[in-house]
Amino acid sequence: MNVGDRHYRTIWLSDDGRSVEIIDQRWLPHEFRIEKLVTVAGIATAIRDMWVRGAPLIGVTAAYGVAMQMTDDASDEALDTVWEVLHDTRPTAINLRWALDEMRRFLRPLPLGERAAAAYRRANEIADEDVGLNRAIGENGLAIIKDIAARKQPGETVNILTHCNAGWLATVDYGTATSPIYLAVEAGIPVHVYVDETRPRNQGAQLTAWEMAGHGVPHTLIVDNAGGHLMQRGAIDMVIVGTDRTTADGDVCNKIGTYLKALAAADNDVPFYVALPSPTIDWTVGDGLAEIPIEERSGDEVSLVWGKTASGEIAQVRVSPEATPAANPAFDVTPARLVTGLITERGVAKASREGLKAMFPERG
Numbered sequence: 496m497n498v499g500d501r502h503y504r505t506i507w508l509s510d511d512g513r514s515v516e517i518i519d520q521r522w523l524p525h526e527f528r529i530e531k532l533v534t535v536a537g538i539a540t541a542i543r544d545m546w547v548r549g550a551p552l553i554g555v556t557a558a559y560g561v562a563m564q565m566t567d568d569a570s571d572e573a574l575d576t577v578w579e580v581l582h583d584t585r586p587t588a589i590n591l592r593w594a595l596d597e598m599r600r601f602l603r604p605l606p607l608g609e610r611a612a613a614a615y616r617r618a619n620e621i622a623d624e625d626v627g628l629n630r631a632i633g634e635n636g637l638a639i640i641k642d643i644a645a646r647k648q649p650g651e652t653v654n655i656l657t658h659c660n661a662g663w664l665a666t667v668d669y670g671t672a673t674s675p676i677y678l679a680v681e682a683g684i685p686v687h688v689y690v691d692e693t694r695p696r697n698q699g700a701q702l703t704a705w706e707m708a709g710h711g712v713p714h715t716l717i718v719d720n721a722g723g724h725l726m727q728r729g730a731i732d733m734v735i736v737g738t739d740r741t742t743a744d745g746d747v748c749n750k751i752g753t754y755l756k757a758l759a760a761a762d763n764d765v766p767f768y769v770a771l772p773s774p775t776i777d778w779t780v781g782d783g784l785a786e787i788p789i790e791e792r793s794g795d796e797v798s799l800v801w802g803k804t805a806s807g808e809i810a811q812v813r814v815s816p817e818a819t820p821a822a823n824p825a826f827d828v829t830p831a832r833l834v835t836g837l838i839t840e841r842g843v844a845k846a847s848r849e850g851l852k853a854m855f856p857e858r859g
């Protein structure tokens with residue numbers, strides 16, 4: 496997407512044809528910093544410490560990490576080792592495993608001398624594929640927004656709530672949950688987005704709000720706990736979120752707090768949509784609550800908050816007593832029964848095994 500008058504992706508191959516450059520999302524919205532990643536260890540750190548984050552972007556970053564490894568050592572052992580090293584960075588987003596599996600499947604049959612160049616070609620393809628998938632998700636989600644707009648008074652705003660950041664910053668471009676929003680704005684549909692701040696790391700306040708402001712999308716930042724209140728008062732027409740892993744039965748694992756939004760939406764008859772590219776579907780898992788590993792991150796992310804001081808310094812401040820321990824599950828699971836529809840690149844699927852099989856019959 497555009498940052499000012501320049502188009503950016505979240506990750507791109509450096510001119511040296513080996514390193515990758517990323518938007519280091521830790522400093523947004525206060526500073527727009529580009530970082531160059533030159534080693535597999537650097538790629539692993541960038542994923543683990545959330546310099547880059549978001550399920551699709553994590554997968555693409557790992558794909559480039561495999562390619563980087565192939566330039567150093569293209570042996571089968573090195574291919575297996577880099578798979579393990581990068582897979583261990585974060586446990587929940589299935590795109591990470593999907594991308595690592597895809598790179599290993601693609602490279603294993605190749606002669607060692609061909610693997611490095613082929614790996615970069617495949618990583619570039621995966622990045623490009625992500626952009627196409629997200630654009631298609633946007634088209635399919637736009638139809639839903641248009642339908643809601645058609646049922647309101649002419650010119651009346653469609654109010655959308657989103658949680659965390661499933662924007663272009665969570666992908667290579669366009670985003671998943673935000674893609675229909677961007678296309679709706681392009682189509683001239685009056686939309687307004689309620690942006691959940693999304694504690695503890697505030698991906699909504701720091702990233703989604705930055706994206707919305709950057710693209711002139713009317714939006715309002717709210718605390719995570721305000722969504723139900725707004726739904727009770729008819730202020731929300733639809734909820735749209737992303738996902739880090741959706742099961743073959745339609746259970747949706749996403750940023751912590753998503754489940755509570757889905758409960759409030761169900762209680763207030765507000766449609767609750769999940770936008771996802773198919774690599775985010777884990778076909779090996781049915782029961783999300785029982786089978787999806789939930790990342791437990793440091794309690795410091797709860798107790799300490801990043802922000803910009805009055806003097807313009809980016810700093811952390813403590814919001815709880817030093818002695819108070821904090822728990823920090825990073826994701827939760829929304830049961831399929833609470834999901835109105837899964838907006839995929841092929842269309843809107845019912846959140847069920849049958850619905851996903853109908854959309855992806857080759858997965859039968």
Ligand SMILES: CSC[C@H]1O[C@H](OP(=O)(O)O)[C@H](O)[C@@H]1O
Nearest residue numbers: 548549550659661665737749750
């Ligand atoms: C388009 S996937 C975005 C998804 O990833 C986020 O998690 P994190 O920021 O921890 O990587 C969040 O769950 C978003 O919905």
